[in-house]
Amino acid sequence: MRVLAFLLVMLMPVAANAQQAMPPAPYAYTQLEDPALEAEARELMLTLRCLKCQSQSIADSDAPMAGDMRHQVRTRLLAGQEPGEIRAWLVDRYGDYVSYSPEVSETTWPLFAVPLLLLAVVLGVLLRRLGRRRADEADAEAEA
Structure with a gap:
């Protein structure tokens, strides 16, 4: 029994190192310069679910995947796409679960x-x- 407990204690650091080592997704420096577009992006991001966190919107999540999704939303808004088109693209890509208000x-x-x-x-x-x-x-x- 002591040997098993010793082995479990010795394996704990290995499990801790197996965790994701990537830093959280950046948020502050990726905002759009146009306040109206940023507000539109933020409004859309609040209605989209982070697939990794599952209980947070992509606007609130620190997961790298949420950062990528925020980047896609902002990039597509800058390219002139409408929020409905961006939402449809994300639903097509990630499935219905990505939307907090599925159709x-x-x-x-x-x-x-x-x-x-x-x-x-x-x-x-x-x-x-x-x-x-x-x-x-x-x-x-x-x-x-």
Whole structure:
């Protein structure tokens, strides 16, 4: 047992060195010079999900992939593309998951249908239980 614990402790530095060694993606020096374009880019970036962090937008993430995605957004805005075109390109490239507001399609319809189905099932169960309780109470009153 002591040998196993010793081996685990000795392997910890190896696992720590296996972590990603890249610095966080730069944010400050890559902003656009035009404040209106930067505001438009920032607004678009807040609606796109970082694929590595998954819970952060690409505007807030320090992941290198998010930095690349921010760079693509800014570069494409400078080239004259509209935010909708940029969003469509990113969705085509990375999939529907990259968008915080996915559109209904063949692959995303369950995202919209399953919550409605669950709500219908819960309402059905509640109504059935309430109906049984009322029927039981009415039977108890009739017997008394």
